[in-house]
Amino acid sequence: MIYGLVASALVALGLYGLVTQPALLRKVLAFNLLGGGVFLLFGVVAARGGDPVPQALVITGIVVAFAATALALVLVLRLFQITGAATIAEDETRR
Amino acid sequence: MTLLLDLILGLAVVGVAVWTLAVRENFPAVIGFVAYGLLLALVWVRLGAVDVALTEAALGAGATGVILLFAVVRLRGGRAEIDAATPGPRQRLAAGILCGVVGLALAVAVLSLPDPAPSQAAAVARHLPELGVANPITGVLMAYRGLDTLLEAVVLVFAVLAIWSMAPDRRWGAVPGPVFPVQSNGPLSLLARLLPPIGIVVGIYIAWVGADAPGGKFQGGTILAAMGILAWVAGLWRLPPVASRGLRWAVVAGPLAFIGVGLLGFVFADGFLSYPPAIAKPLILLIEAAMTLSVAAALVLMVAGPPEGRRA
Structure with a gap:
């Protein structure tokens, strides 16, 4: 039950970071915090019934989250290489 | 306590x-x-x-x-x-309140879950003997939710393709990622020589033991990939160029084996991704072996990133 509350807190924290952090790298990080919370929430609900199905799906989820993170970081780096921007802020001074 | x-x-x-x-x-x-x-x-x-x-x-x-x-x-x-x-303090406060509400709603949901908990554990355990697999997680990944696992394997291939496609045209076909100089001494060089022989054995063991105990292709493949990355960062192993046929086969071997076995299910069993009971275990082992290779290759390539070197 403690971990259910921990997972809820992680989801809230990750969401807050995703919304308020301007740097893209930090947004990716916050997104992974959020993902960890969602997986944990899934796991807490599954652990109550000793159910292997959600556990297997969380493993699938972690692998897909890694692939998505890798792609997101490559996009961030490419954006940085091309425009020199580290954020996606609407900024007139850059143009 | x-x-x-x-x-x-x-x-x-x-x-x-x-x-x-x-x-x-x-x-x-x-x-x-x-x-x-x-x-x-x-x-x-x-x-x-x-x-x-x-x-x-x-x-x-x-x-x-x-x-x-x-x-x-x-x-x-x-x-x-x-x-x-x-964002300014006012926006952050608003975001904080909204995210706090989301967290609270989840917490309330967790605290008010139904009792007793619904579970599919019994349904999974009933059919495990037919698969010849003792680890229920592996059973779910390979049989009951086999389609999810197959799609995930394909996601890894697409992630590698998407990352490669970020390369500028003139870099296409070159070696992925930066090329590291050979480290002739220091801790990295020592670890890169000492750990891979042990790590490769452990990785294969974790993948193999996944049928009966915690472990499996993703965990084992990740350990194999880590050993490859260690040798690569220390300059002891050069990644093959993205144009290499062997490399491309390594990435798609797992999904191909999975799809191939899945299609055979139409002929020899009840449909896509259903295993004939007599040879369920060997088929699952075949897929797991090919997937371990592909997971390891895909992970190394995702860490390395798009091709950066000059064309070979």
């Missing part, structure tokens, strides 16, 4: 997560994130989900940490731009 342990672990996870978000520099944030991943793996052990803990430690903390560090080293500066784009 265990309650105290859970309490400390839970507070530590939340504390590290807060620090990861709050710290100003990128580098300590990534280190915080790796610590968060490892603590989360301990939480999974406490929940009795050792398979998930292995995956979280290897992929969620380890591999994600490595690619984040690669990105941190390359993303320099931008401090003024980031400060200018940081």
Whole structure:
């Protein structure tokens, strides 16, 4: 039950970071915090019934989250290489 | 005693997560994130989900940490731009309140779950003997939710393709990622010579034992990939160019074996991805072996990133 509350807190924290952090790298990080919370929430609900199905799906989820993170970081780096921007802020001074 | 342990672990996870978000520099944030991943793996052990803990430690903390560090080293500066784009206190307060409401709603949902908990554990256990697999997690991944696992294997291939496609035209066909100079001495050189022989055995063992105990293709493949990355970063192993046929086959071998066996299900069993009971175990082992290779190859390539060297 403690971990259910921990997972809820992680989801809230990750969401807050995703919304308020301007740097893209930090947004990716916050997104992974959020993902960890969602997986944990899934796991807490599954652990109550000793159910292997959600556990297997969380493993699938972690692998897909890694692939998505890798792609997101490559996009961030490419954006940085091309425009020199580290954020996606609407900024007139850059143009 | 265990309650105290859970309490400390839970507070530590939340504390590290807060620090990861709050710290100003990128580098300590990534280190915080790796610590968060490892603590989360301990939480999974406490929940009795050792398979998930292995995956979280290897992929969620380890591999994600490595690619984040690669990105941190390359993303320099931008401090003024980031400060200018940081939302003001009022916006942050609003975001904080909204996110807090989401967290509270989830907490209330967790606290008011139905009793007794619904579970598919009995249904899974009933059919495990037919598969010849003793680890229920592997049983679910390969049989009941085989389609999900297949799609995930395909996702890895597409992720590699998408990352490669970020390369400028003139770099296409070259070696992926930076080329590291050979380290002739120092701790990295020692570890890169000492660990791979052990790690390769451990990785294959974890993949093999997944049928009966915690482990499997993703966890084992990640360990194999880590050994490859170690040798690559130390300059002892050069990645093949993206134009290499062998490399491309290694990435698609797992999904191809999975789809091939799945299609055979139409002829010899009840349909796509259903295994004939007599040879279910050998077929699952074949898929797991090919998938371990493909997972390892895909992970190394995702860490390396798009081709950067000159065309071979």
